[in-house]
Amino acid sequence: MLSPLGLSPSFGFGDRLGLATPGHIAAVRGTKFAPIFAQQSVRENTRTGRTPQQVMDDARRAVEAAGWDLPWGADADHLKTLEDLPPFIEAGYTFFTVDPGEHVDNGADTYSLDVLKQKFVDSNWDELSALYLNQNSEQVWGHFDSESLMRATVKYGKAIRHAAAMFQRLCQMTDGFDFEVSVDETDSPTTPLEYFFIVSELRRLGVRFTSLAPRFIGRFEKGVDYVGDLDTLDAELVKHAAVTAHFGTYKLSLHSGSDKFSVYPLIAKHWGERIHVKTAGTSYLEALRVLANHEPDLFLKIYSLGRERYEMDRRTYHVSAKLDMLPNTNDLPSALDDFHAREVLHVTFGSALAQFGVELKAALAKYETAYFEGLRIHFAKHLRLLEEQE
Ligand code: ZN
Numbered sequence: 001m002l003s004p005l006g007l008s009p010s011f012g013f014g015d016r017l018g019l020a021t022p023g024h025i026a027a028v029r030g031t032k033f034a035p036i037f038a039q040q041s042v043r044e045n046t047r048t049g050r051t052p053q054q055v056m057d058d059a060r061r062a063v064e065a066a067g068w069d070l071p072w073g074a075d076a077d078h079l080k081t082l083e084d085l086p087p088f089i090e091a092g093y094t095f096f097t098v099d100p101g102e103h104v105d106n107g108a109d110t111y112s113l114d115v116l117k118q119k120f121v122d123s124n125w126d127e128l129s130a131l132y133l134n135q136n137s138e139q140v141w142g143h144f145d146s147e148s149l150m151r152a153t154v155k156y157g158k159a160i161r162h163a164a165a166m167f168q169r170l171c172q173m174t175d176g177f178d179f180e181v182s183v184d185e186t187d188s189p190t191t192p193l194e195y196f197f198i199v200s201e202l203r204r205l206g207v208r209f210t211s212l213a214p215r216f217i218g219r220f221e222k223g224v225d226y227v228g229d230l231d232t233l234d235a236e237l238v239k240h241a242a243v244t245a246h247f248g249t250y251k252l253s254l255h256s257g258s259d260k261f262s263v264y265p266l267i268a269k270h271w272g273e274r275i276h277v278k279t280a281g282t283s284y285l286e287a288l289r290v291l292a293n294h295e296p297d298l299f300l301k302i303y304s305l306g307r308e309r310y311e312m313d314r315r316t317y318h319v320s321a322k323l324d325m326l327p328n329t330n331d332l333p334s335a336l337d338d339f340h341a342r343e344v345l346h347v348t349f350g351s352a353l354a355q356f357g358v359e360l361k362a363a364l365a366k367y368e369t370a371y372f373e374g375l376r377i378h379f380a381k382h383l384r385l386l387e388e389q390e
Contacts, residue, residue, distance in 0.1 A: 013035060021058070038060075056093070100166070156197065185318065190214035230266070252274055254278065285336060287360065305352055321341075
């Protein structure tokens with residue numbers, strides 16, 4: 001049944017085409033993860049031309065057809081403004097992800113002290129310093145001095161207040177929902193100390209959140225493995241996990257979680273059961289793999305459109321693929337294992353659907369067994385690595 005998932009370990013299966021849920025169900029069945037089968041951001045809905053209601057209906061139809069009778073959720077992802085809320089509430093979403101990233105001041109790490117003090121004027125120094133300075137014991141996540149407290153406040157203060165306003169509006173409009181705060185798409189990483197600050201302040205403002213997505217160090221790009229040093233990330237994840245354990249009331253959330261195979265063992269180790277992982281574009285790439293195998297001409301049209309559209313379409317994403325690094329297409333399915341090709345195809349999905357959506361969906365209907373089996377195998381790999389404990 002559609003319901004909030006609370007603190008259960010959970011996994012988000014974004015599905016841009018509205019056709020992937022049977023494969024997702026086959027992969028998640030029997031694992032410890034509670035699934036989110038409908039998960040779409042405002043940005044994705046704009047690019048796919050789907051409404052929150054359509055996304056919900058597609059997932060629900062597949063859930064009923066498969067006889068899935070355990071809890072599942074629907075995630076209204078990356079909501080940025082109060083105006084974003086109503087269509088998702090009306091469609092019965094159970095999980096609301098608020099992204100106040102536009103209110104994060106990314107310059108706060110490097111402002112001069114004078115600039116910092118000017119920007120701090122709105123905040124209550126007496127209150128903040130009483131709360132965060134002079135904490136007597138050294139914690140894993142570090143400790144504040146006056147300057148770092150001021151920087152954290154300037155960096156995240158407005159964003160925290162915006163998230164709280166979104167939460168309060170939601171409480172007026174509906175009840176019984178999961179609430180996530182995500183700052184994963186900001187320019188600079190969320191240090192463990194900043195993460196501690198965000199959680200403390202959200203709680204102080206009465207925001208009851210189920211999960212929180214910091215921006216971790218290194219690069220979590222779309223549809224490809226982690227880019228960065230795993231040992232450094234490992235050490236950092238220990239500290240984030242210590243903050244989560246300290247409060248004990250919510251889960252950590254990993255966005256852009258598709259295909260981060262090298263990272264899963266680390267988060268399984270450090271986060272344990274307090275885990276939520278989101279994926280989206282990788283299901284679309286599995287659809288393209290079906291084309292590469294069975295309808296190569298259509299795949300090549302989408303690929304060459306992707307090449308044309310990449311520089312434009314990448315602007316709202318954190319990706320680093322280079323067009324001159326793309327593999328040649330003589331050996332087709334393997335292009336879908338290439339870092340550059342995956343990112344180019346991933347971020348140009350809106351352009352591809354606008355031009356070839358009808359043909360793409362027809363091909364997937366024709367080869368649906370191959371699509372569902374591809375998805376099952378692909379996500380079984382994700383979930384297995386996330387379940388294994390060292
Ligand atoms: Zn995100």
